[in-house]
Amino acid sequence: MERTPSMFFNRQETLLVSLALFSSLGLWVEVCRGLTMVQEKNNGINKDVVLPPIQQNKPALSWELKIKKVPKILPPCLGKFRPIVGQCCHQCTPDSLRKSLGQKSFLGFHNLLSVKETHTRYRGWLVRRVCCVLFVSGCKVYASPVCNRLERVCQSNRVKEALTAEQEAPEEGDSRGQINRLSPFLPLINTCISPGLLRFVGWMMLKTFASVFGVIEVNLNHLSALHRASQEGSLLVYVHVHQNIMDYALIPLVLFCRNLRVPYTVCPLQINSSFLRSILQKLGVILLPPSAQTEQDAEMDSMYSPVATTLVRELLHEGQAISVGVSAESGRGGQWLARIRQLIKEGSVPDVSLVPVGISYDCLPKTNKQVGLSSVLQWLWSVLWRRPQGSVQIHFAQPFSLKEICESGRCRVDEWLPLQDLLLPVILNNRAGCVYGRRSMSWLLPHSHHASELNEPTPPERDLSIAIILHLIFSTTSCMAVMSTSLVSSLLLYRHRKGVRASVLCRDVVWLTEELLFRNKDVGFGGNLVEIVHYSLYLLAPHLIIAAAPSRKDPLIVPHPSLGATLHLTLQAQIVRHTFILEAVGACAVSAMLCEVARSGVSSRVRSDGVDGEEVKGDMEFDVALCQSELTERALQLCHLLPPGFMPPCQPSQSFALDAVDSLVRCGILIMEEIPRDVPICDFWKRECTLTWTTSDEPYHSDSDCEEQELRSYKISQPNQCPEMLFFLCSMLAGHLRSLCWATAGLDLLHTPLPEAEFVAQIHSHLCETANKKKQHYESCSEEAARTAVRTLIDLGVLSEERQKGGIFLGVSTLFQVSENRQKLHRFISQYLFN
Structure with missing residues (x-):
């Protein structure tokens, strides 16, 4: 069924939203502080909705006073047929995808902070008071031997060759000389997991996070696949996109509570306190050397890369799991994935299963970049005196084989070109054609600073490692749920920058939620529409201006025009921009062509078939035909300027540009231009040539040689409604x-x-x-x-x-x-x- 912009806005009637009267002093209202937990059962799925309390002694931003029952924001089918996220790539890893196709049932969500006596083996009133301690003591902890790891690292050929190249170790191989040179890396090598300390910290994290977040939901769909892979002996490597320091604690905590092996966590942050470093290293946290501030500083040491690569090999030989955080901005964490890739190529490790992990916050907690003992204690003290705020949703994607994606050849990198080769001919020479290819992002995997790493990968191998990093960034971002604050932030930033009434915002929340679900994107909220919008505005209140006159019950909501507020809303809206990236690229290409028509001084009525135009009079009617080839070229050129993580590396850029144009047709912004013909297209026999068939061994052939390639053109549909939708997509x-x-x-x-x-x-x-x-x-x-x-x-x-x-x-x-x-x-x- 064709979707038009009028359908976007007419699916739900404008909701009448009633508000409590404001105090007599002012026009500005502030959302009250505090939270209450509202448990709602949505089609058999327990959903935890966090809402601010309704204070009766003082007027607050509350809509529950007038509305008794509001239609569900989520379609009724969502409870039974929720969008499936986190599936393997059907092009790069079809074998891994085939293994998980049997699981179709939706297992729901589990609130990690809701620990009850039913989660233990005991019952009774005393158990209900100490159930968290009993639950943590009953969780399974896997052994982590570290007895002779230092000796194995010293005997590694990679480390020996690095020491020989430095001429630090005597030719006889004196072990004392090796240990002296490796002394800065001894804490790194001796990182282990202490079962007793892990249980204590796990209990403390559950109590601490209960004061920080209202709920931590875990999608249970793919956890059974992780249990099955763990029982089969597969080596698991969890990969997430770095957003906050909380990421490094949430993934081990979830796995610990679900009786999975707690991974060794690569944390490239500088920890100042030696006491805190020793505690973290006994919890399996792999830290940077004390002398290094960043990963790049650590790589300056000629021994760091050989030691780190050998450490990864020994951990995988021990059967341990590893957790790595990657960054699309700086490439942080990509070097560790490249090390695993190198070990598989050498045959030191048979294979590993990569597991993208999507973590979504509806209120990102503030943490310091420099972590010290005093800052940690100060943060712990502050969370004890505040109520929980916000929620987290975690999605574990399907595990897929790293060896399959490397050796199958399906993830191709042979068309990668420098960005200047792709765009400079167009920018400087105004060349009509476009150089087809994909932008090379070699900075995601920096070269080694020293020649001691003798196994430096060749350019094709480096490109393949970069493609895997990009693939993981894209897969991780794709399985992240859209939270309610992200949805409201994107509407305020991209659609209603000058302000919006609460009733209109509610209508657009319904529309945008349906569009997200239509694109198979999961959402991290559920419940009454008014409650969801109320809760989102409560969390975003410090960054908004909420105003209303006493005579009006529909307040005006405006983003605060400040640097901090805008950056916070932009950070929250990133996941929505990632979901609509196809439409955004296509809309910007359409906007570029329309601006060119406007600058040319030719009326918008002029078609591409060369009809004489007339002078521009009044407003443009947008009745202009857009050539498909030129529109695709504009979209392709814009694709090259996108940051990493928006395009899947297994898809050619030209295909992505074509999909961007087609997406505007699907959502009703563009319609195919109808070209009148004397002869129907399907009547091939009336062409000048008859149907001829090509042989199967020809590399390039179509179904019929006599069929001509015909240029298509598009025009804007329903011009009176499309500009608002077009500008919404362009502003992303x-x-x-x-x-x-x-x-x-x-x-x-x-x-x-x-x-x-x-x-x-x-x-x-x-x-x-x-x-x-x-x-x-x-x-x-x-x-x-x-x-x-x-x-x-x-x-x-x-x-x-x-x-x-x-x-x-x-x-x-x-x-x-x-x-x-x-x-x-x-x-x-x-x-x-x-x-």
Whole structure:
């Protein structure tokens, strides 16, 4: 059934929302603090909905006072047929997917913080008071031997070759000399899991997280596959996208409570306290050396990479599981996945099963980047005096074989090209055609800084490791649930930037939820519509302005026009942008072509078949035909500018661009232009040639040689309704594109070359100053936006990297020292900005 924009807005009638009267003093209201737990059963599935309490002695933002019963926000079928997320890639790992196709039933969710006496073997009133202690003591803990690991690491050929290359160890192989050289890495090598300490910390984490979050829900669908893989002896490697330091604690806690093997967690954070480091290393946390601040600093030591690779090999030989956090921004964690890939290629490890883990927060907790004992104690003390706020939903995806994805050849990287080869001919030479290929992101896996790592992978092997990293980032993000705050944040940022009434916001929440479910995206909320919107506004209240006159019961909700508020809403809305990336790319391509028509001074009535036009009079009617090939080229060029993680690496860029255009047809923004014909298309016999069949051994053939390739064209459907939807999709990528434009314009103000960290800092400062001058668009001036913009400019060849003694220095390349070329680049990027 064809979906039109009118269907988007007419599925649900505008809901009448009643509000309590505000206090007589002001027009501004503040959402009250505090939480209550509301247990609701939705079609046999227990859903925990966290809501602020309704205070009777004081007017609050409360809608339950007038509305007794509200239709469910989720369709009735969702309880029985929930969207299936976390499946293996059908193209890269079909064998792994085939093993899990038998499981169709929906097992529901489990609240990790809800520990009752039914979770223990005992019953009684005393058990109900100590059930958490009994539950933790009954959880299974797997042994983690570390008796002779140091000796095995010292006997490794990789470590011996590194020591010999350094000429630190005598030729006789003195063990004392080896241990002296490896002394900075002894805590790393001796990392273990203490069963008693693990149980105590597990109990303490359950109590602590109960004060931080209202609920921690775990999707049980794929946990049975993890239990089955663990019983079969498969080596499991859990991969998640780094969002917060809480990620490193939540995954081991979930596995511990579900009687799965607790993994060794790679935590590339700097821990200052020696006492805290010793505690974490007995919980299986692999930390950086004390002298290194980041992973890049650790890689500067010629012995770090051989020791880390050997440690991973020994852990996998012991049958241990490993948890790695990757970052699409800096490539953090990718080196550990490349080490596992190298061990499989060498034959040291037969195979591992990769498990993407999606963690969704509806209120991301604030944590410090520098972790010390004092900061941890201060944080623990603060959570004891506040009520729980927000919830977490965790999805474990289906495990898939790393060996299969490497050796099958289905994950192809032979068309990867530098970004400057893909876009510079279009930007500088205004070439009509487009170079087909995929952007190479070699910075996700930095080269080794020393020649001691003798097994440095070849370029094809490096590209395959990068493809696996990109695949895991995409898979992990795809299985993350959309929380209610993410949904409301995206509506306020991308659709109602100037404010929206509560009743209209409720209507759009219903519409956007249906669109997410239509795209097979799971949501992390359920219950009454008013309660969900109320709860989301309560969590987002510090970043919003909620106002209403005493005579009106429908308040106005406006995002707070400040840097901190905009960045928080942008961070929450990232998962929605990832879901609508196809439509966003297609909408930006359509916007670029419409802007070109408007600048050309030709009426929008002009068609692509060369009909004489008329002067533009009044508003454009958007009755313009868009050529499919040109629209696809615009979308393809924009695909190359996307940050990593938005496109699956197993899909060609051209196919992604075609899907982006087709997605606009599916959602009703574009319709196929009907071309009148004298002869029906299906009547092949009336063509000039008769049907001929090609032989099967020809590499390129179609069903009929006489069928001509015909160009298609599209036009905007229902112009009076589409612009709002088109601008909603375009604004999802506006922040990223605007930061690129501002960074390009700021190159004139920099005195280069500069160290990389200082260069990024100055670009970040320039983005903030530009946003402050305009008093808007603060989503384009975050630190992540600055680093992403600088990395894109490096890949484009705008900035050149020079490795000097003090590190990497960045400077403007000779080609873009010409102001005309920088202006061409600025025009190329800004064409996709709808405003």
